[in-house]
Each structure stands twice: as structure tokens, then as C-alpha cells.
Amino acid sequence: MARFDNILGIHEQALALRSQRIDLLAQNIANAQTPGFKARDLDFKAVLSAATGDALQTTHRQHFAVGGDQSRDGMVYRIPMNSSADGNTVESSVEQAQFGAAAAQYQATLDFLNNRVSGLRRALRGE
Numbered sequence: 001m002a003r004f005d006n007i008l009g010i011h012e013q014a015l016a017l018r019s020q021r022i023d024l025l026a027q028n029i030a031n032a033q034t035p036g037f038k039a040r041d042l043d044f045k046a047v048l049s050a051a052t053g054d055a056l057q058t059t060h061r062q063h064f065a066v067g068g069d070q071s072r073d074g075m076v077y078r079i080p081m082n083s084s085a086d087g088n089t090v091e092s093s094v095e096q097a098q099f100g101a102a103a104a105q106y107q108a109t110l111d112f113l114n115n116r117v118s119g120l121r122r123a124l125r126g127e
Helices: 011-030 044-052 092-125
Strands: 040-042 075-077
Touching: 011 040, 011 044, 011 092
Parallel strands: none
Antiparallel strands: 040 075
16 A cells, blocks of 8 residues: 655645745844844755755765754854944845745745645546
């Protein structure tokens, strides 16, 4: 009998990570005026690769390790283009652009999952 453990593939994990990234970007926007706040982001590709076991590995012992400047959970601090006197690294225009792109990617993942589920329903009904 076929197993249905991984029926949605990587997209279930991708949706959760996209949601987490949108939350981070919203926190950045909300703290645009907070002195000393450091803008954070999620390295989506690195976290998803690690979650699925496709993380890049070095091919030789003298090669540099991949992704050494990020934490274990994929959080990275955004480096601002223009420094702020109060130490805040949030640039509202950058964060809003990133948020818009992340929202579009989230919707695309939702649409893909919706199509996958619809296809499974049709297959189960014998259509």
C-alpha cells in the first residue's frame, strides 16, 4: 500500500517557512522607529535545504564552509545601505519591498498546494 507521508512534498515546509519570513519582515516594519533594533530576515533557501536534507556540503576538506555567517535557524541580520544614528538597521522601503515579494511567494505556494490537493481529490473520485 502506498504511503501518504510526503504527499505534498517540500511545499508543506516551504509554506511554513514563508509564513515565518513574513512574520519577521512585519516585525522589522513595525520596529522601524525603535532605536537599536536590528532588521532580521530568514535565509529561505538555506533553511529549506537544511530541512529537506539538501544542504550544500563541501567537496574537499580545504573548502570553506557554506553559510557560516548565519545562525542555526537561518536568521540573518540585514546590513543597511544607509546607517542610522540610533543604531536601527531597518530601511522601510527595503522591508516593504521584501514583504511584498514574500507575500507573492507565499500566495504562489498556496496556489500550488491548492492545485495539488484538487488533483488528489479528482484522482480519488476517479475523474
